[in-house]
Structures are given as structure tokens and as C-alpha cells.
Amino acid sequence: MRLNRFERFLVNQPLRPWSQRWLEARPWRGLGAQLAGxxxxxxxxxxxxxQRILRRDFGASQVVGCDLDGRQLQRAQRRCQQDAALSWVQADAQELPFVADSFDAVVSFNALHHVPDWxxxxxxxxxxxxxxxQLVLLETLRGFLEAPPMRQLMEHPRQGRFDAGQLRRAVLEAGFHLRGSRRIPGCFLWLVAALEG
Ligand SMILES: C[S@@+](CC[C@H](N)C(=O)[O-])C[C@H]1O[C@@H](n2cnc3c(N)ncnc32)[C@H](O)[C@@H]1O
Known part of the structure; x- marks a missing residue:
């Protein structure tokens, strides 16, 4: 589901790069994310x-960004075009246009709760x-999304709401084993998992 006007402002506002780098991405380091190369x-x-954070702070060699929203992708291209290791594809996370075995890691900063069939x-x-x-996630949990001010201000698919236990179980059922997870109860979950090698 695309962002409403309020959430579009939140994710694009000038302090967001700072919070995404120092508050959102940092916990993955302690949970076993290994993205160098x-x-x-x-x-x-x-x-x-x-994508910038994954290159600069985690040493990823290439980062393909996928999003449903063409406007956000255009913005990403404008902001990041100087790094030739970054590229973009307009696609739905429920139906990825890539063949099997295409990536070493799939990462998401708070996108899964926008996807009806997460x-x-x-x-x-x-x-x-x-x-x-590896699968490297930061997700917003049901408790936060269903708090009255959030319900008023943002729009998320009802089916895309999960708690930490549901998300962890679904990751295991998808065939991953858990390296580590950390949560702010009811609000956010950081999780790093991997497939058998
Ligand atoms: C909360 S925003 C997070 C954006 C970015 N990761 C960040 O942290 O600033 C969620 C993003 O997921 C995208 N999105 C929503 N549903 C999607 C889907 N089914 N497939 C791919 N992207 C989707 C939205 O367009 C939006 O850019």
C-alpha cells in the first residue's frame, strides 16, 4: 500500500536520514547482520x-531498491544517482521480478507492514x-499501528498488522533460522535471520 500524505512527509523529512542511520539501522550490527560485499x-x-546506509555503513557491494511507489523511486534516483552501485526497480514485494538465488541479503526498513500479504x-x-x-528486518508492530493517533494519521492494510511473535514465527516458517532479534515491546522489532548455507 502506498503512503498517505502524512507518512510520505514523515519518511522524507530532513531529520529522517539521521534517525534511519543512527536509530533504525544500528541495532542490526549486534544481531549478526553481515553485509560486507x-x-x-x-x-x-x-x-x-x-540503500546509502547499507553501502556506507554495512559495506554492501550493490543495493537494488524496490518500491511500489514510482514517485518515491524517482526521489531515490535523484538523491542517490552518484553511486553507481545503487539501482531501482518498481515492483511489488509480493511478486518480485527476480529469479531464484539473485541476492545475498534482503533488507527492509519498515516496509513489510504496508504489504497486505506480508x-x-x-x-x-x-x-x-x-x-x-540473510533476511534483515526492522518492522513496526501492531501495538504501534493500532494506537489511536497512529490510526488517525496513517493508513496501513489491516492484514499487514502483526506482533513480534507472529513475525518471528512467519520468518521461521518461510525457512529461515533466527540469528537474533530485539524489540521495543508493542512497537518495533529488529530481526536478522538466514537460510541454511
Ligand atoms: C514506511 S515506508 C518506508 C520507506 C523506507 N524504507 C524508509 O525507511 O524510509 C514503506 C515503503 O514501502 C513501500 N511499499 C508499500 N507496499 C509495498 C509493496 N507491496 N511492495 C514494495 N514496496 C511497498 C511504500 O511505497 C514505502 O516507500
Missing amino acids: ARVLELGCGQGEG ERALAEAQRVLRPGG
Whole structure:
């Protein structure tokens, strides 16, 4: 589901690169994410800041950003075009236009809760990863999305709401084993998982 006007403002506002780098991406380091030299797919890449972080701070060799929203992809291209290792594809995370074994890692900064069939998106992530490939997620949980001010201000698909236990179970059912996870109860979950090598 595309962002409404309020959430579009939130993800594109000038302080977001700072919070995405220092607050959102940092916990993955302690959970076993190993992205140095990796070819990465970022689901729901938005304005491309996550792709920059994956290159600069995690040493990814290439980062393909995929998003449903053509306007956000244009913004990402404008902001990040100087890095030739970044590229973009307009696509739905529920139906990825890549063959099996295309990536070393699939990463998402808060995109899965916008996807109605998020379990299918996990299955797609599993399909496009090579054996041993990693899944690296930060997700917003049901408690936060269903808090009254959030319900008023943002729009998310009802089916895309999950708690930490549901997300962890779905990741295991998709064939991953968990390296580590951390949560702010009811609000956010960071998770790193991998396929058998
Ligand atoms: C909350 S925003 C996060 C954007 C970016 N990752 C960030 O942290 O700034 C969620 C993003 O997921 C994208 N999105 C929503 N549904 C999607 C889908 N089914 N497939 C791919 N991208 C999707 C939206 O267009 C939006 O850019």
C-alpha cells in the first residue's frame, strides 16, 4: 500500500536520514547482520536513504531498491544517482521480478507492514535469496499501528498488522533460522535471520 500524505512527509523529512542511520539501522550490527560485499535487495526502499546506509555503513557491494511507489523511486534516483552501485526497480514485494538465488541479503526498513500479504513477501524474499542468504528486518508492530493517533494519521492494510511473535514465527516458517532479534515491546522489532548455507 502506498503512503498517505502524512507518512510520505514523515519518511522524507530532513531529520529522517539521521534517525534511519543512527536509530533504525544500528541495532542490526549486534544481531549478526553481515553485509560486507553483499548484493542486497531492499524492499520498500522509499527515498533511497536505506540503500546509502547499507553501502556506507554495512559495506554492501550493490543495493537494488524496490518500491511500489514510482514517485518515491524517482526521489531515490535523484538523491542517490552518484553511486553507481545503487539501482531501482518498481515492483511489488509480493511478486518480485527476480529469479531464484539473485541476492545475498534482503533488507527492509519498515516496509513489510504496508504489504497486505506480508507472509507472501517473506516467501518471495526466501525465493530470491541464495542458500545462506540473510533476511534483515526492522518492522513496526501492531501495538504501534493500532494506537489511536497512529490510526488517525496513517493508513496501513489491516492484514499487514502483526506482533513480534507472529513475525518471528512467519520468518521461521518461510525457512529461515533466527540469528537474533530485539524489540521495543508493542512497537518495533529488529530481526536478522538466514537460510541454511
Ligand atoms: C514506511 S515506508 C518506508 C520507506 C523506507 N524504507 C524508509 O525507511 O524510509 C514503506 C515503503 O514501502 C513501500 N511499499 C508499500 N507496499 C509495498 C509493496 N507491496 N511492495 C514494495 N514496496 C511497498 C511504500 O511505497 C514505502 O516507500
